Amino acid sequence: MAEAAPPAENREGSAGVPGASAPGGGGGVPGAAAGDRPVCLLVLGMAGSGKTTFVQRLTAHLHSHTCPPYVINLDPAVHSVPFPANIDIRDTVNYKQVMQQYGLGPNGGIVTALNLFATRFDQVMQFLEKKQQNHRFVLIDTPGQIEVFTWSASGTIITEALASSFPCVVLYVMDTSRSVSPVTFMSNMLYACSILYKTKLPFIVVMNKTDIIDHRFAVDWMQDFEVFQDALNQETSYVSNLTRSMSLVLDQFYADLRVVGVSAVTGSGLDELLVQVEDAAAEYDRDYRPEYERLRRELAEARCQKQNEQLERLQKDLGEVDMRSNTHSEDVSGPSDLIMTRGNHDDQEDEEDSDTDDIDHSVTEDSKEDVSFGTFLKERREVIEARGRRSAPPPDP
Numbered sequence: 547m548a549e550a551a552p553p554a555e556n557r558e559g560s561a562g563v564p565g566a567s568a569p570g571g572g573g574g575v576p577g578a579a580a581g582d583r584p585v586c587l588l589v590l591g592m593a594g595s596g597k598t599t600f601v602q603r604l605t606a607h608l609h610s611h612t613c614p615p616y617v618i619n620l621d622p623a624v625h626s627v628p629f630p631a632n633i634d635i636r637d638t639v640n641y642k643q644v645m646q647q648y649g650l651g652p653n654g655g656i657v658t659a660l661n662l663f664a665t666r667f668d669q670v671m672q673f674l675e676k677k678q679q680n681h682r683f684v685l686i687d688t689p690g691q692i693e694v695f696t697w698s699a700s701g702t703i704i705t706e707a708l709a710s711s712f713p714c715v716v717l718y719v720m721d722t723s724r725s726v727s728p729v730t731f732m733s734n735m736l737y738a739c740s741i742l743y744k745t746k747l748p749f750i751v752v753m754n755k756t757d758i759i760d761h762r763f764a765v766d767w768m769q770d771f772e773v774f775q776d777a778l779n780q781e782t783s784y785v786s787n788l789t790r791s792m793s794l795v796l797d798q799f800y801a802d803l804r805v806v807g808v809s810a811v812t813g814s815g816l817d818e819l820l821v822q823v824e825d826a827a828a829e830y831d832r833d834y835r836p837e838y839e840r841l842r843r844e845l846a847e848a849r850c851q852k853q854n855e856q857l858e859r860l861q862k863d864l865g866e867v868d869m870r871s872n873t874h875s876e877d878v879s880g881p882s883d884l885i886m887t888r889g890n891h892d893d894q895e896d897e898e899d900s901d902t903d904d905i906d907h908s909v910t911e912d913s914k915e916d917v918s919f920g921t922f923l924k925e926r927r928e929v930i931e932a933r934g935r936r937s938a939p940p941p942d943p
């Protein structure tokens with residue numbers, strides 16, 4: 547299934563891909579107009595619903611339409627990423643080290659790793675701003691455990707940062723083959739509904755794995771209350787009564803919902819999905835953008851105020867202490883030394899670089915070089931002094 551990553555020079559998106567300089571220019575990507583801001587597609591879904599496979603397939607599909615996306619992996623615990631990621635959280639946060647240092651289990655480790663990454667998300671935004679002319683779509687794969695992203699502060703920070711600068715659409719990936727029971731289907735829809743309310747963004751339900759089962763049964767359930775009731779009548783549990791009531795509540799949710807059936811394995815349904823994405827992006831511009839622009843202004847003002855405060859503090863500090871004495875503090879156990887390090891795997895040196903590879907490594911490496919060079923000079927001085935003492939003539943009796 548995994549496709550080979552493009553060569554390093556293609557990582558920036560358009561290099562070497564004919565016609566890719568104009569985002570979405572030609573190639574059959576519906577509605578994509580050159581010069582538009584890229585649309586961020588936040589891919590969410592339950593563990594195993596097929597998010598990563600879907601991102602991989604959509605990336606390949608867009609490449610084949612000469613419209614390469616900018617791809618971000620936000621799952622710190624994934625062993626290998628089967629698509630060419632422009633930004634990979636694993637380059638920035640060492641998930642295993644986070645677990646060790648904070649004594650956390652896997653879920654706590656993922657949440658903390660995402661929190662650490664969120665503190666540097668402004669740098670990711672700078673990359674996106676720089677590359678926005680080259681890409682029509684930004685694909686964002688999220689951690690396996692859906693709540694890590696949707697119900698965490700870092701997920702909110704990342705979503706709001708993206709949505710205040712670019713049109714954003716949530717793609718809720720659902721495993722259709724595991725939703726054939728009306729009760730399971732209803733649980734999935736309730737979750738989708740909660741995410742819609744939480745993210746406050748245009749929303750598309752991507753019914754994945756249609757190569758296993760056609761998603762039309764689910765669309766029928768959503769469009770026709772009677773059909774869903776008939777299916778429920780086969781169930782005898784008490785939950786079926788609850789489900790019956792819930793389906794009435796969800797009627798309005800269904801009415802405005804975009805639903806597309808796809809197969810991440812065969813690639814079927816992706817063209818229709820892209821049509822829906824353009825429609826959802828237009829909805830963002832129409833209904834959501836004013837609110838996010840207000841948020842953006844607030845963020846800019848807060849950032850400006852913070853910078854001024856930092857400047858004032860720095861000026862005060864400069865008057866009081868010798869800055870150099872603090873540069874190489876012995877105490878480096880804070881969270882910042884966990885970030886901006888290479889990812890989990892020791893063998894990653896051979897892998898191609900993503901954008902975050904070089905975010906701030908120079909700072910860390912320069913600091914280490916300074917310290918070790920200082921130590922080296924000190925040791926050399928001691929050796930030379932000892933040698934000088936040995937070769938000096940003995941004092942006169």
Ligand SMILES: Nc1nc2c(ncn2[C@@H]2O[C@H](COP(=O)(O)OP(=O)(O)OP(=O)(O)O)[C@@H](O)[C@H]2O)c(=O)[nH]1
Nearest residue numbers: 592593594595596597598599690754755809810811
């Ligand atoms: N038949 C079929 N299998 C699929 C499809 N999409 C994904 N799968 C399979 O479903 C399983 C889970 O896929 P992943 O892409 O790892 O799912 P995920 O949501 O990223 O999983 P987490 O990282 O745990 O959240 C894998 O075995 C995939 O091969 C599909 O469209 N059809």
